[in-house]
Amino acid sequence: MHVMVLGAGVTGVTTAWFLQQAGFEVSLVDRQPGAGRETSFANGGQISISHPEPWANPAAPWLALRWLGREDAPLKVRPSLDPAQWRWALSFLHECLPWRTRRNTEAIAALALFSGERLRALRETTGIDYEQRAAGILHLFHTAREFAHAPMRASSLQKLGIPAEVRSREECLALEPALAGRPDAIAGGLYAPDDESGNAQRFTEALAAQLEARGALLHWNTEIRRLAVTRNRIEGAYVRDAEGRKGMLSADAVVVCLGSYSGRLLRPLGQRVPIYPVKGYSITAALAAPDRAPVVSLTDESRRIVCSRLGDRLRVAGTAELAGFDTTIRPERIEPLLEWARTHFPGAIDETQVTPWAGLRPATPGNLPLIGRGRLDNLWLNTGHGTLGWTLACGSAAALTALIEGQRPPVVFPFLD
Ligand SMILES: Cc1cc2nc3c(=O)[nH]c(=O)nc-3n(C[C@H](O)[C@H](O)[C@H](O)COP(=O)(O)OP(=O)(O)OC[C@H]3O[C@@H](n4cnc5c(N)ncnc54)[C@H](O)[C@@H]3O)c2cc1C
Numbered sequence: 001m002h003v004m005v006l007g008a009g010v011t012g013v014t015t016a017w018f019l020q021q022a023g024f025e026v027s028l029v030d031r032q033p034g035a036g037r038e039t040s041f042a043n044g045g046q047i048s049i050s051h052p053e054p055w056a057n058p059a060a061p062w063l064a065l066r067w068l069g070r071e072d073a074p075l076k077v078r079p080s081l082d083p084a085q086w087r088w089a090l091s092f093l094h095e096c097l098p099w100r101t102r103r104n105t106e107a108i109a110a111l112a113l114f115s116g117e118r119l120r121a122l123r124e125t126t127g128i129d130y131e132q133r134a135a136g137i138l139h140l141f142h143t144a145r146e147f148a149h150a151p152m153r154a155s156s157l158q159k160l161g162i163p164a165e166v167r168s169r170e171e172c173l174a175l176e177p178a179l180a181g182r183p184d185a186i187a188g189g190l191y192a193p194d195d196e197s198g199n200a201q202r203f204t205e206a207l208a209a210q211l212e213a214r215g216a217l218l219h220w221n222t223e224i225r226r227l228a229v230t231r232n233r234i235e236g237a238y239v240r241d242a243e244g245r246k247g248m249l250s251a252d253a254v255v256v257c258l259g260s261y262s263g264r265l266l267r268p269l270g271q272r273v274p275i276y277p278v279k280g281y282s283i284t285a286a287l288a289a290p291d292r293a294p295v296v297s298l299t300d301e302s303r304r305i306v307c308s309r310l311g312d313r314l315r316v317a318g319t320a321e322l323a324g325f326d327t328t329i330r331p332e333r334i335e336p337l338l339e340w341a342r343t344h345f346p347g348a349i350d351e352t353q354v355t356p357w358a359g360l361r362p363a364t365p366g367n368l369p370l371i372g373r374g375r376l377d378n379l380w381l382n383t384g385h386g387t388l389g390w391t392l393a394c395g396s397a398a399a400l401t402a403l404i405e406g407q408r409p410p411v412v413f414p415f416l417d
Contacts, residue, residue, distance in 0.1 A: 003404065004029065004251035006224055006237065006265070007383075009040040010390055012257030013204045014397035015382050016211055017122070019255075022401050027217040028208070029224055029237065029249060036204030039259050040389065042282045042357040043200050044317035045308030046297050047391050049116050050137055050162050050192030052109035054367035055320070055387065056095035072336045074304040078323040084263075085322060088276035091365035104366040107413050108388065109160040111369075114411040115395025116194065122394055128206040131310040132198035135296045138167070138176055139190040142302040147187035154190055165191045178294040181346045190301075197297035197308040200390040219249065226268060227254070233377045253378040255400065259362040260325065262383040271375040275384045277325055277360035282317035283337045284310070286353035293348040305340050314349055316341050320361075329358045361386050371396050372403055372416030380404060381416060 001024055005016045008030035016026045032038065055075075067073030079085070095104060123132070141147035150166045157164040172189040173179050179186060212218050221242035228235040228248060236250030256262050260277035287293050293314050298307045305318035316337045334356045341349050363386035364370065370384040382400045385392050399409035409415065 001025065001253065002027065002251045003253045003255060004237065004249060005255045005257055007257035007259060008032070008035045008204070008208060008218070009038055009257065009259050010036060010200050010204045010393045011259070011382055011385055011396060012255075013208050013211070014393040015255055015257055015400055016216060017207050018394075018397040018401040019404070020211060020214060020216055022405060024404075026211070027219065027249070027251065028211065029219045029222050029239065031221065031223040033220050034205060035208035036201040039359040039361060040200045040204050041359060042284055042315065042317075042355075043280075043359065043390055044282065044306035045197045045199060045310055045315050045390070046137060046299070046306050047116060047119065047196040047198065048137055048299070048306075048388065049109075049112040049391060050139070050157055050164055050190075050195050051299065051388070052105045052112055052160065052162070054095065054101065054104045054108065056092050056104070056366050057101045058096055058098050060096050061093060071332045074319055076319070076321045076323075076333075078321065080324055082324060084276060085324065088274060088365060089322070091274055095366035100366060104368055106160065107368055108392075109162060110412050111395045111399070112388065112391055113161055114399070115392050116196075118394035118398045119196075126207065126210055128203065128210070130198045130200075130203035130206060132196060133295065133297065133309065134196045136191055136193040137195035137197070137297045137299055138172060139192070139299045139301050140172065141187050141189065142185055142300070144187045146302055150188060150190045157192070163192060163194050165193070167191050176294050176296040176298070178292055178345055178348065181292060181348070182344050185344065195297065197310075199310045224258075224265060227265060229269060229376060234379055253380060253404065255380040255382055256374065257382050259383060260360040262362065262381070266374070269376060269379070273370055273381070273384065274364050275362050275370075276322070278363040278386065279321040279323050279326065279358055279360055280317060281319050281329070281333050281337060282315055282357045282359075283334060283341070284313050284315050284355045284357070285341065285349035285351070287312055287314060287348060288350040289347050292345050294345065300340065303336075303340060305337065307341070314341065314345075325360065327358050327360060329356050333358075362389070363387070368414065369396055370416055371400050371413070374416070
């Protein structure tokens with residue numbers, strides 16, 4: 001059976017990989033000249049199993065109000081007349097109800113744990129190198145008031161099966177000596193030893209190369225314009241290549257992994273998906289003084305900024321903006337990331353060699369990805385991974401492969417059926 005995977009971000013490429021490993025014939029289609037060139041390009045790099053709580057939680061509406069009007073706020077809403085933005089914002093508010101947050105957190109935690117296992121197994125099978133570090137993630141709290149919540153947070157994570165340990169300021173400094181550049185900024189931390197970090201784009205590209213070496217057909221520079229449907233089945237995808245040549249690619253089944261753009265292709269088929277683009281930014285900086293830069297991946301819980309060491313570079317990422325499909329890089333959103341690196345790790349980065357980037361998180365209101373059957377007989381979805389696409393990629397792909405094979409994935413999650 002031939003399965004065509006639409007979209008070659010980290011979700012699409014891992015989906016194609018797990019399908020191929022299960023014996024399916026696979027092809028992969030993307031408008032970019034290679035894998036992982038859109039949202040999977042320069043994300044925070046964290047395999048953050050210890051962050052299953054969605055943005056939609058009971059505190060979120062109050063925080064959003066507090067940040068209203070601030071250009072450098074971690075969350076910025078640029079209101080538009082687009083009804084999709086309003087619909088999504090209303091659903092987001094609904095997901096902030098305590099019982100919805102609990103349900104979403106549990107489902108994400110289960111999928112994230114499964115995903116971590118699958119990622120480690122994939123690494124063993126393929127031997128690919130993607131600047132990975134299995135050194136855990138240290139969550140940092142700046143004020144004593146925020147740190148006071150750490151024991152409760154650790155115990156909630158432990159109940160979900162996720163190892164997490166409260167660490168004093170001194171223990172944080174011992175774990176990551178580079179934090180000594182600004183010790184006063186830290187009240188304490190929460191350490192998740194099983195978390196990891198790595199370069200999602202490199203991973204995606206390396207895995208795509210292995211797919212091709214094992215016989216998958218990869219169609220680059222190929223824009224998917226619409227899907228052809230006959231009698232409740234997808235016949236194929238109408239595509240256009242870089243030279244403007246049009247054609248149709250067909251398969252026995254189709255998986256949509258188009259990130260924020262999934263809705264555009266699905267809507268004409270009568271399938272609405274609650275995915276809205278939530279823009280985020282990152283900087284990737286060369287290191288001026290490697291020993292002053294952290295090696296443990298960090299999450300600044302107070303500023304909502306994450307940071308990962310990728311080889312001889314430092315990636316700092318964060319911020320969320322509801323601004324439609326705009327990927328313009330705004331200097332006022334980049335500056336807080338630079339300032340964060342500057343003040344936490346003085347002299348570590350070379351400010352003459354900084355690459356800014358913006359990408360669109362394919363966010364569902366509760367941050368639960370859509371994995372499973374679509375509305376047509378041979379249509380499948382694996383999309384809407386929001387803030388955790390890199391973390392959840394391998395688990396989502398393995399679970400979808402099991403569903404396509406007619407099996408039940410070994411994880412408790414509200415799959416689509
Ligand atoms: C600033 C930032 C930091 C983040 N940090 C982390 C992190 O630390 N950890 C984590 O787990 N997650 C993180 N994320 C989230 C993660 O990056 C995303 O969830 C993930 O990359 C989504 O992958 P995807 O494959 O679903 O989408 P994408 O990577 O966007 O892939 C979709 C693909 O579809 C293709 N496509 C779309 N439309 C068409 C079309 N019509 N024709 C052909 N091709 C098309 C695109 O070219 C693209 O390659 C972060 C995101 C951002 C923005």
